[in-house]
Amino acid sequence: MKNTWLVLRQEVINTITRRSFLLTAFGIPLISITIFGAAALFNRPDPSPIPGFGDPGITETGLAEGYVDQSGLIETIPENISAGTLFAYQDEDAAKNAVHSGEISGYYLIPEDYLARGQLVYVSSDFNPMNVFDRGSVIDQVLRINLLDGDDSLAALVNSPFALQVMVLNPSTSLNQDSPLSFFLPYGVMLLYYMLILMSAGFLVSSLNKERESRVLEIMLVTVTPKELLAGKFIALGLMGLLVNILWVGSAYGLMVLGGTTIRLPEEFQLAPYVLVWGGVFFILGYAVYASLLGAVGAMLPNLRETSQATLVVIMPMIIPLMFITVMIAQPNGILAIVLSLFPLTSPVTMMLRLTVTLVPIWQLLLSVIFLILAAFIILRGVASLFRAQTMLTGQPLSLRNIYRLILGRV
Amino acid sequence: MEEMPVVDVQWVSKSFGAVQAVKDVTFSLGPGEIFGLLGPNGAGKTTIIRLVLDIFKPDKGKISVLGGQMDESKLALIGYMPEERGLYQDVGLEKCLVYLAVLKGLPKSEARGRVLDFLERFDLYDYREKQVKQLSKGMQQKAQIIATLVHEPQLVIVDEPFSGLDPVNTKMVKDILRDLRDQGVAIIMSTHQMHQVEELCDRIMLIDEGQTLLYGEINAIRSQYAGNAILVGTPGSLPVLDGIVTVDKHNSAYRLLLTKDTSPKVVLHKLVAENVAVERFEIAVPTLDEIFIQVVQEPEGS
Numbered sequence: 001m002k003n004t005w006l007v008l009r010q011e012v013i014n015t016i017t018r019r020s021f022l023l024t025a026f027g028i029p030l031i032s033i034t035i036f037g038a039a040a041l042f043n044r045p046d047p048s049p050i051p052g053f054g055d056p057g058i059t060e061t062g063l064a065e066g067y068v069d070q071s072g073l074i075e076t077i078p079e080n081i082s083a084g085t086l087f088a089y090q091d092e093d094a095a096k097n098a099v100h101s102g103e104i105s106g107y108y109l110i111p112e113d114y115l116a117r118g119q120l121v122y123v124s125s126d127f128n129p130m131n132v133f134d135r136g137s138v139i140d141q142v143l144r145i146n147l148l149d150g151d152d153s154l155a156a157l158v159n160s161p162f163a164l165q166v167m168v169l170n171p172s173t174s175l176n177q178d179s180p181l182s183f184f185l186p187y188g189v190m191l192l193y194y195m196l197i198l199m200s201a202g203f204l205v206s207s208l209n210k211e212r213e214s215r216v217l218e219i220m221l222v223t224v225t226p227k228e229l230l231a232g233k234f235i236a237l238g239l240m241g242l243l244v245n246i247l248w249v250g251s252a253y254g255l256m257v258l259g260g261t262t263i264r265l266p267e268e269f270q271l272a273p274y275v276l277v278w279g280g281v282f283f284i285l286g287y288a289v290y291a292s293l294l295g296a297v298g299a300m301l302p303n304l305r306e307t308s309q310a311t312l313v314v315i316m317p318m319i320i321p322l323m324f325i326t327v328m329i330a331q332p333n334g335i336l337a338i339v340l341s342l343f344p345l346t347s348p349v350t351m352m353l354r355l356t357v358t359l360v361p362i363w364q365l366l367l368s369v370i371f372l373i374l375a376a377f378i379i380l381r382g383v384a385s386l387f388r389a390q391t392m393l394t395g396q397p398l399s400l401r402n403i404y405r406l407i408l409g410r411v
Numbered sequence: 412m413e414e415m416p417v418v419d420v421q422w423v424s425k426s427f428g429a430v431q432a433v434k435d436v437t438f439s440l441g442p443g444e445i446f447g448l449l450g451p452n453g454a455g456k457t458t459i460i461r462l463v464l465d466i467f468k469p470d471k472g473k474i475s476v477l478g479g480q481m482d483e484s485k486l487a488l489i490g491y492m493p494e495e496r497g498l499y500q501d502v503g504l505e506k507c508l509v510y511l512a513v514l515k516g517l518p519k520s521e522a523r524g525r526v527l528d529f530l531e532r533f534d535l536y537d538y539r540e541k542q543v544k545q546l547s548k549g550m551q552q553k554a555q556i557i558a559t560l561v562h563e564p565q566l567v568i569v570d571e572p573f574s575g576l577d578p579v580n581t582k583m584v585k586d587i588l589r590d591l592r593d594q595g596v597a598i599i600m601s602t603h604q605m606h607q608v609e610e611l612c613d614r615i616m617l618i619d620e621g622q623t624l625l626y627g628e629i630n631a632i633r634s635q636y637a638g639n640a641i642l643v644g645t646p647g648s649l650p651v652l653d654g655i656v657t658v659d660k661h662n663s664a665y666r667l668l669l670t671k672d673t674s675p676k677v678v679l680h681k682l683v684a685e686n687v688a689v690e691r692f693e694i695a696v697p698t699l700d701e702i703f704i705q706v707v708q709e710p711e712g713s
Contacts, residue, residue, distance in 0.1 A: 003514060010510055018501065215497030219558065222464050222491045223514045225483045 007232025029251030066107035200241025286348025317345035344375035423472030447612035490564035644691025
C-alpha cells in the first residue's frame with residue numbers, strides 16, 4: 001500500500017511537471033481563450049439589435065438603402081424602421097444619383113408587375129459578398145406590412161406563426177427545454193466522456209511504454225510488485241485525466257462567459273446533481289474497464305507504435321454510440337439507447353448521453369452499473385495475468401494470435 | 412555448521428517458445444562472496460539473473476533466495492543493476508535516487524542523507540539538481556550503482572558494473588564491492604571483463620547456450636586448465652619442436668602451448684637435447700580469458 005502511494009505520488013509529480021502535459025492541460029485552453037477572446041473582441045456585435053421582423057424596433061444598420069416603387073404598393077413604413085434607414089425615390093434616376101453620391105448603398109426597384117410576379121431588383125454601386133445574406137430584411141418587413149394593409153400585429157404573426165412552449169407532464173431532466181443549447185448538451189457530455197476516459201487511459205498506456213523504453217521498468221520490477229506499480233499508475237493517471245478535463249471544461253466555461261453576451265450558460269447548462277453523481281460513477285467504472293484493457297495493451301506490446309495501433313481496436317466499441325448519437329437523442333428511451341447504455345463497453349458514454357436528455361429509470365442505471373462492475377472485475381482479473389514482470393519486460397508483437405490470447409487472458 | 416546459501420539454484424531450466432534459454436543450471440552463493448557469472452553474448456546470463464530475481468518463472472528446477480522462495484518482502488534486501496541501465500530521465504538526479512531508495516524501504520530523510528553521501532563519494536554532488544538525461548554515460552552509470560547500493564542490500568546483482576567507467580571510478584567501484592563482500596554481502600557479478608573477474612571473484616560459473624561449462628573456484632579452474640602451456644626463458648631462439656601448437660613471446664620468455672598428448676617434461680628433455688640454454692622453465696597458468704576462449708570455442712563433446 002505504501003509503495004502504491006509512493007508510485008502514485010511520483011507519477012503525479014512526473015506528469016504535472018512534464019512539458020507536454022502542461023501544454024496539453026494549460027496551453028490548449030490558453031491558446032483557445034486567446035484566439036476566441038480576440039475573435040470575440042473583434043466581432044463584438046453592434047450594440048443595437050439586428051433588424052428583424054417582429055423585433056420591437058428597427059434602427060439603422062449603418063447601410064442606408066432606397067426603393068423605387070413602380071407598383072404603388074408601399075403606403076406605410078413601419079414606425080420601428082428608423083429614420084435614415086430606408087429612403088423612397090420617385091424614379092430610378094434619382095435613386096441612381098443617390099447611390100453615386102454615397103447617400104445610399106443601393107436601392108430596390110419594385111416593378112409594376114410585382115404583385116403578379118413577386119420579383120424585385122436590387123441595384124448597388126459595387127458587389128459586396130458579405131452583404132448578400134443580410135440584404136432584404138428591411139424591405140422585407142416593409143413589403144409584408146403593406147401586403148397586409150399595414151397591420152403590424154398580423155404581419156408579426158405571419159412572420160412567426162407560433163411561439164412553442166413545451167409542457168412535459170413528467171419532467172425528465174432539468175434542462176431548459178426551450179433552449180437551443182439543450183440540443184448541444186448531450187453532444188458535449190458525450191464528447192467530454194470520450195476525452196475523459198480515453199485521455200486517462202492514454203496516459204496510462206504512454207507511461208507504461210515510456211517506462212519500458214527508458215528501461216526503468218526492470219529496476220521498478222525488483223523494487224515494487226507489478227500490481228503496486230500498476231495500481232499507483234492507474235489511480236494517478238486517472239486523476240490526471242480528470243484534472244485536464246476539468247481545466248478544459250473550466251476554460252470552455254470561461255470562454256463562454258468571455259464571449260457570452262448572448263449565452264447565459266449557467267441557466268441553460270445546469271445539470272441536475274444526480275446526473276453529476278452518476279457521472280462520477282460511470283467515469284470511474286468506464287475508466288476501470290478501458291484503462292484495464294489499454295493497460296493490458298501497454299503491458300503486452302513492445303513499443304508505442306504497436307500500442308497505438310492496438311489502442312484503436314480496443315476503443316472501437318466507444319465509437320459505436322457516437323455513430324447513433326442522433327437516433328439516441330431523438331429516442332433516449334428507445335431500444336438502441338437502452339441496449340447501448342447497458343452493454344459495458346458502450347454504457348459509460350451512452351448512459352451519460354441519456355442522463356442529459358431524459359429521465360433514465362433507476363433499474364436501468366443500477367443494471368448498467370452492475371454490468372460495468374462485473375465487466376471491470378472480469379477484465380481486471382484477466383488482465384492481471386498480463387501484469388506479470390515477464391510479459392511487461394519482454395513484450396509481445398501485435399498479431400491476431402496474441403489478440404486472441406489477450407481476449408482469453410492466456411498471454 | 413555450513414552457512415546457508417544466499418542464492419541456491421538447483422537444476423533450473425527456462426525456455427521462451429522453442430528457444431531453450433537456460434538448461435539444468437545449478438549453482439549456489441554464500442554470504443561474503445563475489446560470484447562471477449560469465450559467458451558469451453546470448454549465453455543466458457541475464458535470463459539466469461531474472462530467474463533468481465523472480466522476474467521470470469523457471470519451467471523447472473528450484474530457486475531459493477535469502478533463505479526461501481523469492482517474495483516481495485525480499486525486494487528491499489536486493490540491489491540490482493541490470494545490463495540495460497534505466498533511470499527516470501526527466502527527473503533530477505537526487506530526486507530520482509531518493510525516490511528509488513524510499514521505494515526500497517528507507518525513510519525519506521535517511522534516503523536523502525545516504526544519497527548525498529554517495530553523490531559526494533562518486534563526484535556527482537554538483538550535478539544533483541540536473542536531470543538524469545543531462546548527465547554523461549559514465550555519470551549515469553555511477554548513478555545506477557548508487558541506486559543499486561544505497562539501501563544496503565544483502566544480495567547485490569550487478570551486470571557489467573564497470574562498463575563506461577574510467578579507471579579511477581572502476582577502482583572505486585571495485586573497492587566498494589570488496590568492502591561489501593567483507594561486510595558479508597553476497598554479490599553476483601556478470602561481466603565480460605575477465606581480469607576484473609580474476610581480481611574480484613572467489614568462484615565463477617561459465618555458461619554458454621544456457622548450459623554450465625565451468626563452475627567452481629577460480630584457482631581450481633585455472634589449475635585444471637594449466638599444463639597445456641609452459642614458459643621458457645632463453646637468451647637465444649627456440650628450435651622447432653614437435654607437440655607445440657603455438658609459440659608466443661611472453662615478456663622476456665616464450666610461451667609454448669602444448670598439444671594435449673605432450674607433457675612439459677617431454678618438452679624439457681627435447682630442449683636439453685637440442686642444447687638450448689634454458690634460463691627459465693615453468694608451467695604457465697592460463698588466464699581466464701584463455702580458458703573462456705578455449706571452453707567456448709571447444710567443439711561439443713571434445
